[in-house]
Amino acid sequence: MIRSILGALVLMALSLTGLQADDKKVVAITQIVEHPALDAVHQGVKDELAEQGYKEGENLTVLFESAQGNSAIASQIARKFVGESPDVIVAIATPSAQTVAAAAREIPVVFSAVTDPVAARLVESLDRPGANITGVTDMLPLEDHINMMLRIVPEAKRIGTVYNPGEANAVALVDQLETRLADRDMELVKAAATKTSEVLGAARSLVGKVDAIYLTTDNTVISAVEAVISVGERASIPVFAADTATVSRGAVAALGFDYYDVGRQTGAVVAKILRGEAPADIPVETVEKLSLAVNIAAADRMGITIPNAVIEEADEVLRETR
Structure with missing residues (x-):
């Protein structure tokens, strides 16, 4: 009897552990280079996710790589992230977004700080991005x-x-x-x-x-x-x-723009996808302030x-x- 109860408790514990593991999300972030504006986007994404309940070290794992301004390294990072199958890949700046879009055909991609995502061939249009990618554009006034x-x-x-x-x-x-x-x-x-x-x-x-x-x-x-x-x-x-x-x-x-705010706006898009929305159904957002x-x-x-x-x-x- 005691063994049966202990066995049941062990199975329950394993089941709960598995459930928690399944509930934990993985977001991979890549940016073309590190400088104050793009770093602010990166921080804004993480802060917004935390505010929406996705906290790093608890129910969220964040992977990060910088290409240090090298397009070849950006491509390597994109392939590496695809191989790790995160729930969402966040690509900061146009070169990183282009390399990720070329490598990730099934994984949802959210770009940020991309000036013209249509000209960069990331999306079909701002209103209907299509495929597995959407994001936030920083087209300049x-x-x-x-x-x-x-x-x-x-x-x-x-x-x-x-x-x-x-x-x-x-x-x-x-x-x-x-x-x-x-x-x-x-x-x-x-x-x-x-x-x-x-x-x-x-x-x-x-x-x-x-x-x-x-x-x-x-x-x-x-x-x-x-x-x-x-x-x-x-x-x-x-x-x-x-x-x-x-x-x-x-x-x-x-x-x-305050690029930290751009990051927060991007993080909100990522949160929508983590909750089940499809990137193709989320229009590309612009920054107005x-x-x-x-x-x-x-x-x-x-x-x-x-x-x-x-x-x-x-x-x-x-x-x-x-």
Whole structure:
């Protein structure tokens, strides 16, 4: 009798253990490179999942790999994650999203910080993504960015940019920016950098050719943005950015998203899938909230003054000196 009871208890314990194991979710996160904006997305995803009841170390296992800016490594990571069969793969930034989408045919994929998921061939459309992938796009409000620059340097006619021509996200933005500037009788001067070690040389090539430098969310460039900042300071060329985190690194101003909030929004999409929704049925989400950040000391180092009206409107004002 006692043996029967003990046997039943053992079976019950094993059953409960198995149930808990089945209930534990696995989310794999990959990002193309580590820099403040993408790191903020990563943290936001995990924080949102925790708030929705998926807590790392309890009922959630999080796998993470960074490609360190190398597309070949990104492909290796994608294949590795597919082999581990997580419940969802989160791909941060366009290059990582493209490699994961190519490797993961059955596993749900959620991308984040992807500027143009349609042009990157990740989804069929924003409303109907199709297949096993959806996510959050950070398409930039380029008209607002041009207006921001002109409020601070109204005489600017030639805008320089450094970008990686091998990154679909960057190419799409640069093409749109060139068209929008041309509509205002302004010129875009482009400088290519296929890797971070080329960013400084590309920035130097703009000296004497441009009135200001504008940087998109190009991951290659943002990873080495201090190189561009140093050129702007030495040549008295104001540097503007699409990523507000770049302002604390020395840019004059940026009008952009809080990428931590982008991560939280992405985490909410992941939670929907963990609860059983199909990625194909979840429209790609956009980010609408913008914040303006300015750096008064950086402007002084680059030889300009930010108008008081712009400073008063800013959500974040940095006055640091180095």
